Amino acid sequence: MTDSNEILIKNGNVVFENDVLKTDVLIKNGVISKFGNIESETANIIDAEGDYVFPGFIDMHTHLDDFIGKYYLADTYSTASEIALENGITTLFNFITQKKGNTLIHELELALEKLESRRIALAEQNQDLCNIAFHLTPVTFTDEDWNDIEYLISIGFKTFKFYTTYKFAGIYSSYERIEEILTRLKEYDVTTLIHCEDNDLIESIDTEKHDLTKAFTHTLLRPSEAEITAVKKILSLAEKTGAKIHIVHVSTKEAAELIYEYRKSYDNVTCETCPQYLFLDSEKLKTPGGHRFICSPPLRSPDNRIAMSELARKSYFNVFATDHCAFQQKDKDSFSADIRDVPNGLAGLGALPGLIFNLYGDLNNEIIVDISKRISTNPALITGLYPMKGTIMEDSDADIVILNFNGEKDIVSSHSFCYETYMGMKTKMNIKYTLLKGKIVFEGKNRT
Ligand SMILES: [Zn+2]
Numbered sequence: 001m002t003d004s005n006e007i008l009i010k011n012g013n014v015v016f017e018n019d020v021l022k023t024d025v026l027i028k029n030g031v032i033s034k035f036g037n038i039e040s041e042t043a044n045i046i047d048a049e050g051d052y053v054f055p056g057f058i059d060m061h062t063h064l065d066d067f068i069g070k071y072y073l074a075d076t077y078s079t080a081s082e083i084a085l086e087n088g089i090t091t092l093f094n095f096i097t098q099k100k101g102n103t104l105i106h107e108l109e110l111a112l113e114k115l116e117s118r119r120i121a122l123a124e125q126n127q128d129l130c131n132i133a134f135h136l137t138p139v140t141f142t143d144e145d146w147n148d149i150e151y152l153i154s155i156g157f158k159t160f161k162f163y164t165t166y167k168f169a170g171i172y173s174s175y176e177r178i179e180e181i182l183t184r185l186k187e188y189d190v191t192t193l194i195h196c197e198d199n200d201l202i203e204s205i206d207t208e209k210h211d212l213t214k215a216f217t218h219t220l221l222r223p224s225e226a227e228i229t230a231v232k233k234i235l236s237l238a239e240k241t242g243a244k245i246h247i248v249h250v251s252t253k254e255a256a257e258l259i260y261e262y263r264k265s266y267d268n269v270t271c272e273t274c275p276q277y278l279f280l281d282s283e284k285l286k287t288p289g290g291h292r293f294i295c296s297p298p299l300r301s302p303d304n305r306i307a308m309s310e311l312a313r314k315s316y317f318n319v320f321a322t323d324h325c326a327f328q329q330k331d332k333d334s335f336s337a338d339i340r341d342v343p344n345g346l347a348g349l350g351a352l353p354g355l356i357f358n359l360y361g362d363l364n365n366e367i368i369v370d371i372s373k374r375i376s377t378n379p380a381l382i383t384g385l386y387p388m389k390g391t392i393m394e395d396s397d398a399d400i401v402i403l404n405f406n407g408e409k410d411i412v413s414s415h416s417f418c419y420e421t422y423m424g425m426k427t428k429m430n431i432k433y434t435l436l437k438g439k440i441v442f443e444g445k446n447r448t
Helices: 077-086 104-124 143-154 175-185 199-203 217-221 224-241 253-265 275-279 282-286 302-313 329-333 349-358 365-383
Strands: 006-015 020-028 031-036 044-047 052-055 057-059 089-097 131-137 159-163 191-195 245-247 269-273 400-404 430-436 439-443
Touching (some): 052 365, 057 349, 089 365, 159 175
Parallel strands (some): 006 044, 006 052, 057 089, 245 269
Antiparallel strands (some): 006 020, 052 400
16 A cells, blocks of 8 residues: 555445445545445555445444443453454543532543543554544532533533432432433533433332342332433423433333324433343343343344334334443342442443444345444434534545445454454454544455
8 A cells, every 4th residue: 555645435335415426436534435336546445345345434422431420440441443444433422420529621631641541552552543432421510510501511512411329429410400401401502311220119119029139120129211201301491491412322112102103293301221121131131141231221122123123123212322331241240149230331342333333134225324324423413412423424534434234254242352242143244444534444354
């Protein structure tokens, strides 16, 4: 290859927002420069005959490089970046949560310092970090806190996240509090992400009536009704305030239908679901080692999983994201008799595109465009990155993934070194190249 700043992707099937078209793509200085039948003597050429050229995928929901309770998450920014780029994911969103006694800005500074040190360490090995951005969770709301929030919005932060549960972790917000927040945030061009599980309903469950040694009990302690109740309440607040809301990790058919109905009349709510609610179910919790599949919201019934997959194919979910929250197996295993001590969360990052392509059976251009919307364009629109990310158009960042569906035997790998969430599942997706701002950062082994 030459060392010019130009890459020419020849003969690929380019996935635009409304259609798949066979055209060449010229990249100059990290951005998409033009389309058409292009010849160049200076550009590095990538032959994409028979391949699809997608905008880089975006996982807008991951938990990385931080403590959750007493356990440090299994993935750092670096390890997550590696598995992301191998799977065509060029942008990750992670969370910064204010800790009581600290300001949100202080937490942000700590995270940015950590991110920078990971970037430097990787650069020494000639490796790149994918794009990593943040959603912010304030937990106190004094005038000073609001000044900080307004400052963070002014420097470009577009997404905040709140929880209707997790009182013990200090991140719970009451519906009254959420209404106040939505009313204030509506003044700005920002989106509020909400974790919907009704705290009162969860706390009203008599734990003494349940066998707390069994992993399956987790599904009884955080039942479907908790999600459905919270989603109803949040939709009523969405209607009342008009604020932009994104409901994260929808896990039940009923909640998905409520949101879909709401969206027939209003456009201020979007939602996501995650591969674990489409490919796994609560039977998994009854198997040996089932506690390793404890996450919140919990895996639901097999019937719910089938219904959710059908709704996913009918475009009920604006976004597919993973809620990647990987713990080391030893940390998952370290509880003694009470499953409430198992850290909640599953690895899923690397599995996202491979599994989503599997969801649809035979692929055609219409389906391919629809998938691209849900794992690239819509996440970029909701988080404010569009049109720099999430689309293939002139002047957008050249975050691009070139792939085909000749993989067949490739095993889904959600994580680089943890136990596998999607054990034995295979994907047709075969990544040939991942480009980050016009630089090839991953080349697949079986490229042709
Ligand atoms: Zn999460």
